[in-house]
Amino acid sequence: MNRQAQAAVLFLTGGAILHAALTDLYLRYVKAGLQPLLVAAGIVLIATAAATVWYERQAARTSAGSGPQATSTGSGHQAARTSAGSGHQAAVTSAGSGPETERHHGAAADVDTATDTAVAADTDTDTGAGTAAEALPRTDVPAQVQAQAQVGTPADPHDHAHPHPHAHAHREPRISWLLVLPLLALILVAPPALGSYSAMRTGTALQKQPWGFADLPAGDTVRLNLVDYAGRAVYDHGRSLDHRHIKIAGLLALDRDGTPYLVRMALSCCAADAQPVKIGLTGRIPPVLRPDSWLGVTGTYTAKQTKDPVNDGIIPFLDVTEVKPVKAPRDPYDESWNG
Numbered sequence: 001m002n003r004q005a006q007a008a009v010l011f012l013t014g015g016a017i018l019h020a021a022l023t024d025l026y027l028r029y030v031k032a033g034l035q036p037l038l039v040a041a042g043i044v045l046i047a048t049a050a051a052t053v054w055y056e057r058q059a060a061r062t063s064a065g066s067g068p069q070a071t072s073t074g075s076g077h078q079a080a081r082t083s084a085g086s087g088h089q090a091a092v093t094s095a096g097s098g099p100e101t102e103r104h105h106g107a108a109a110d111v112d113t114a115t116d117t118a119v120a121a122d123t124d125t126d127t128g129a130g131t132a133a134e135a136l137p138r139t140d141v142p143a144q145v146q147a148q149a150q151v152g153t154p155a156d157p158h159d160h161a162h163p164h165p166h167a168h169a170h171r172e173p174r175i176s177w178l179l180v181l182p183l184l185a186l187i188l189v190a191p192p193a194l195g196s197y198s199a200m201r202t203g204t205a206l207q208k209q210p211w212g213f214a215d216l217p218a219g220d221t222v223r224l225n226l227v228d229y230a231g232r233a234v235y236d237h238g239r240s241l242d243h244r245h246i247k248i249a250g251l252l253a254l255d256r257d258g259t260p261y262l263v264r265m266a267l268s269c270c271a272a273d274a275q276p277v278k279i280g281l282t283g284r285i286p287p288v289l290r291p292d293s294w295l296g297v298t299g300t301y302t303a304k305q306t307k308d309p310v311n312d313g314i315i316p317f318l319d320v321t322e323v324k325p326v327k328a329p330r331d332p333y334d335e336s337w338n339g
Contacts, residue, residue, distance in 0.1 A: 007052040009180060014045030016186050026332045028193040029269045051098050193332040196253035196291040199263040204312025205231050205275030208235045221245040226264040227277050233301060233316035247306035249296045249326055252289055260289055262297060267333035280306060283320035294328040
């Protein structure tokens, strides 16, 4: 994955976050108060992608501008090496006419001289330094150098500065492209909010409110959210609910025995920490119930309670008198349970 691909992934991620934050989609994953942070995060990712593309183009232009100069320098080095190699060959030929012992002596001298000539040619290519006299054999080479020449001489250190033209760069692992899969899932198939499956496999999260319960408005019928009813039924023992008709909306869930529950997922920060608050339904229950459907329920308080099999939390009940389907709310989570 090169820089261009990384910039594309950043841009798409930022765009997906902005799309979710500017619509109601983000409410499936985080609480409403985090919308400004999501907008800022999306803008930062898009700006980072744009900056990455801009810097890559600037680097490409700079590299293209310095290309001819680098080629000229490389040609000068190559010419100097060719000249040094020709001088070395001539010296070897000249030395070959002498006695056998002098040929060994000349070979060592030639190797040393060719190395010196190549170094001088690389260093002084701009000034044309190096003469034919420097390529001639020397007669004062020590015996130790002759022995080194017979064994072999070290490679030209300048060769390491010029990589082989057929050498190839290492490719990044293809597994890095797996980072695109969550992005595609978010763009193409947006995961829904948590539903009955998660609710029935997590214990009820009903908590006692330390500040007590406010007085309910006057009237025979009162509308409450599910968390408020559950708290009053358990911790206030239904004192404020007696002789009242209660209207509650929630998500329908069924346990393994088919007992219906009305559920709201309580949210602290994001969907990862969501926990359910449940109330059981008794009374006039429709014969056919579809899990994950939203219902508006009207009923009266009952002292009936049960324990959640997951965590032994208390689940209150509502004696139902009327049930009707309702539209899912804009925010599927309840943020009031923890104050």
